[in-house]
Amino acid sequence: MADFQTSTHRTKWIFTPQELAEKYSASNQRAIQILEKYGSTLMEVDVDGSLSYPEPHIAAKDSAEKHSRTKPVNIEEEQFMRVFYENKLQEVCNNFHFPHKIQATALIFFKRFYLQWSVMEHHPKNIMLTCIYAACKIEENHVSAEELGKGISQDHQMILNNEMLVYQSLEFDLIVYAPYRSVEGFVNDMEEFFQVADDQFQMLKGTSKMEVDKIMLTDAPLLFPPGQLALAALRNSNAQHKVLDFERYLRSMLSHQNYSRTVQELLEALDAVDSWVRRYKFPSEKDLKHINRKLKSCWGQSSHDESKKREKKSKHKSKKSSNETHAPSHG
Amino acid sequence: MGDGTAASTTNRGHSSSSNKPEWLQQYDLIGKIGEGTYGLVFLARTKSAANRGKSIAIKKFKQSKDGDGVSPTAIREIMLLREIPHENVVKLVNVHINHADMSLYLAFDYAEHDLYEIIRHHRDKLNHSINQYTVKSLLWQLLNGLNYLHSNWIIHRDLKPSNILVMGDGEEHGVVKVADFGLARIYQAPLKPLSENGVVVTIWYRAPELLLGAKHYTSAVDMWAVGCIFAELLTLKPLFQGAEVKAMSNPFQLDQLDKIFKVLGHPTLEKWPTLANLPHWHQDVQHIQGHKYDNASLYNVVHLPPKSPAYDLLSKMLEYDPRKRITAAQALEHEYFRIEPLHGRNALVPCQPGEKVVNYPTRPVDTTTDFEGTTSIQPSQPVSSGNAAGGMPGAHPSNRSVPRPMNVVGMQRMPHQSMQAYNLTSQAGMGGGMNPGGIPMQRGAAAQAHQQQHLRRKDPGMGMPGYPPQQRSRRF
The missing domain is CATH 1.10.510.10 (Transferase(Phosphotransferase) domain 1)
Known part of the structure; x- marks a missing residue:
């Protein structure tokens, strides 16, 4: 939809860095409280799409000791997990040769989802796949859950179970704006503005898209509108190729549009985008191992049998436990 | 918004069958007003104090039958409606999820x-x-x-x-x-x-x-x-x-x-x-x-x-x-x-004195059908109270209107609405300020309904000279 100004993307899903930090902290805290209360955090998503937290362990005393050994993941570690699975998400999309737009939509869905939840509550692998599935549906590139599941040897029922949860967590705001189109638009505009050979622009466009790929893996898409992300990418790409006078372009663009910002403000925003890219950290093998170990215990997967048992029981008790889910979310 | 989302998971009222899901308790269900390929459309009234008695059309989307998750039609309609608030576009006031059968219910401002x-x-x-x-x-x-x-x-x-x-x-x-x-x-x-x-x-x-x-x-x-x-x-x-x-x-x-x-x-x-x-x-x-x-x-x-x-x-x-x-x-x-006459906001009531005002009939409501699409025992509410009172020239003599031949009503799809207010988060969503707007009918209905439609279409006479069933349209 053309009108970004009135979109839910702009009005609801662009945050300040502080708001973002608060959200991450709130869901992390909530999961930690649940861990303390129940001894594990992974929510179960039933076939019918309803959710429930784990049952408190029956042998309360025994488990109390055990719980004290179960360490929650911290905020930074959550970030690492998201980063790891966002990379996976790109990989899966590339393997399926999905268009950029789908990948970008899925990534934004994934990021928004984990503003509401902790990775301790919903396995990022499942959510990643469900986000891809949902993005395909939204972008009219329908791929059946079965096909998607097969392609990556995962149970597709898990995708279907999580689908409604994902839409709900996204508050059904499913139209998202990715910077790739903005890049196209700006390059077209620049072509009119500067008399430069076409192949130069093609080169600029190509590297800009790679820059956007990098930006998409950071939190920047939750902090800046897609146009600014695109400009940041173009600026970096132009710095490599020196195709045009970028600031001159910005000045002319701002003077032509009724844009309330000054060039200076815009440049600061682009700098901020750059700094998110610079600060981007991919977890080391060792980090991952460590986090995965913690997550497994948070998910109560240390003892296989026990989790199996829980699955069965949840059918009967889930009603109760799901009622309890209300409270923690406000905590 | 925010965390509420997480919470809204609760609808678990489906212990066995007929328990009303929690979200539904905020409405008085009046009856069915349409059906089509995708599901049913119901008329309901809100119970919350703020909007008591406000008419809402609820369009139910069945889960798609091909086992491929949430209906893409529903998703598409929702996502568009979320982004387009306009006076002349139906207003979606809420989205409810019935976890028991994974169906989606879109609540629109009702248009008569x-x-x-x-x-x-x-x-x-x-x-x-x-x-x-x-x-x-x-x-x-x-x-x-x-x-x-x-x-x-x-x-x-x-x-x-x-x-x-x-x-x-x-x-x-x-x-x-x-x-x-x-x-x-x-x-x-x-x-x-x-x-x-x-x-x-x-x-x-x-x-x-x-x-x-x-x-x-x-x-x-x-x-x-x-x-x-x-x-x-x-x-x-x-x-x-x-x-x-x-x-x-x-x-x-x-x-x-x-x-x-x-x-x-x-x-x-x-x-x-x-x-x-x-x-x-x-x-x-x-x-x-x-x-x-x-x-x-x-x-x-x-x-x-x-x-x-x-x-x-x-x-x-x-x-x-x-x-x-x-x-x-x-x-x-x-x-x-x-040129004269100039158009106006209330299309049904001309500003010029002397023009005759037409009382259009209200939509027939089938009060015997519940949200599951099955016939219920619910006694017919004073359904027609508000509605029927007004117009209904002749057509529906009794208090309880007769469902129209399916074609008629049903088909329209739901309207959309503007979005902002969706509060999906908690079931309670609707409470807020909803405005008037939408209307619902939907088209889609259950499979059966669908078959019936086909039958009807084949019937040449169809009872309505010249008027085909509304075509309801789409299905996957």
Whole structure:
């Protein structure tokens, strides 16, 4: 939809860095409280799409000791997990040769989802796949859950179970704006503005898209509108190729549009985008191992049998436990 | 927003069967008002103090049968409605999820009327035409909503009288709401041909370029439909009432084109240069190029003087070449809207004294059906209280209205609404300020319903001279 100004993307899903930090902290805290209360955090998503937290362990005393050994993941570690699975998400999309737009939509869905939840509550692998599935549906590139599941040897029922949860967590705001189109638009505009050979622009466009790929893996898409992300990418790409006078372009663009910002403000925003890219950290093998170990215990997967048992029981008790889910979310 | 989302998971009321899910308890269910391929549409009233008694149309989407998750139609409609708040577009006030069967319920502001029913009432009951003020006001508001959609790069693709809703009594009385966005698309991305979506839409309002096999559509297809609707408002009869060829994957609709050519004359390459590129024209398997149509005269069909502004506007909407067809924005500026009578916000009640106000019937409500679509024991509520009281000339004598023959009502899809308020988060969502708006009906109904529709369609008589069941349209 053309009108970004009135979109839910702009009005609801662009945050300040502080708001973002608060959200991450709130869901992390909530999961930690649940861990303390129940001894594990992974929510179960039933076939019918309803959710429930784990049952408190029956042998309360025994488990109390055990719980004290179960360490929650911290905020930074959550970030690492998201980063790891966002990379996976790109990989899966590339393997399926999905268009950029789908990948970008899925990534934004994934990021928004984990503003509401902790990775301790919903396995990022499942959510990643469900986000891809949902993005395909939204972008009219329908791929059946079965096909998607097969392609990556995962149970597709898990995708279907999580689908409604994902839409709900996204508050059904499913139209998202990715910077790739903005890049196209700006390059077209620049072509009119500067008399430069076409192949130069093609080169600029190509590297800009790679820059956007990098930006998409950071939190920047939750902090800046897609146009600014695109400009940041173009600026970096132009710095490599020196195709045009970028600031001159910005000045002319701002003077032509009724844009309330000054060039200076815009440049600061682009700098901020750059700094998110610079600060981007991919977890080391060792980090991952460590986090995965913690997550497994948070998910109560240390003892296989026990989790199996829980699955069965949840059918009967889930009603109760799901009622309890209300409270923690406000905590 | 925020965390609420997480919480809203609770609807677990489905211990066995009939327990009402929690979200449902905020409504008094009145009854079923429509059904179609995708599910059922219900009329309900809110119980919350803030909006007590407010009518809401609830469109239920069944889970898609192919085992592939949430209905894409529902998702598409929701996502569009979230982004397009406009007075002339239906307002989605809430989305509810029934976890027991994974069905989605879209709650819209309820609209008591639609153009299908208004036209039918004039044709079959009143036997006189719709007054000029009403026609003009309806048309202007329809164009106004459409202009908004088109400027947001959305093509509706399924405009027809039953999808154009009109608000009943209340603050928005007589305000038009474009509804049923299940087929609507954002057209920045290349659109897949209709056939690929397995979509079935009514052909009477379908633009000639689509009938001739154009693969891409533009917003001009909606303007063609508006032209057809305009003519129907004037004459009370569908303008191009072709017999539909039923077959898999978008067959050539010879009769529909024939009906169009008879009224508008043969299209020519001079008038429509890209005609030659359209597959069905080009291949000409059924020799349509060779047909001769004499005496084409749209103005005779619509009984308008050829020099009148109304005729001028209509003929510009029914321009063959989609590139020359008038746009919604241009149409709003047309002289027709600048001459008396001037259009108004309440399309149903002319401001001029002396004009007779028509009391349109309210929608029939089937009070024996519950949300599951099964018949319930619920005694019929004072259903008709509000509603029925008003109009209902003759048609439904008893208190409890009779469901209309399915076609009628049901079909429209739900409307959408503007979005902002969705509060999906908690079930409680609706409470907030909802406004008037939407109307719902939906089209989709259960499989059974669907079959029935087919049966009905085959029945030639159909009991409604000239009026086909509304075509409900689409299904996957």
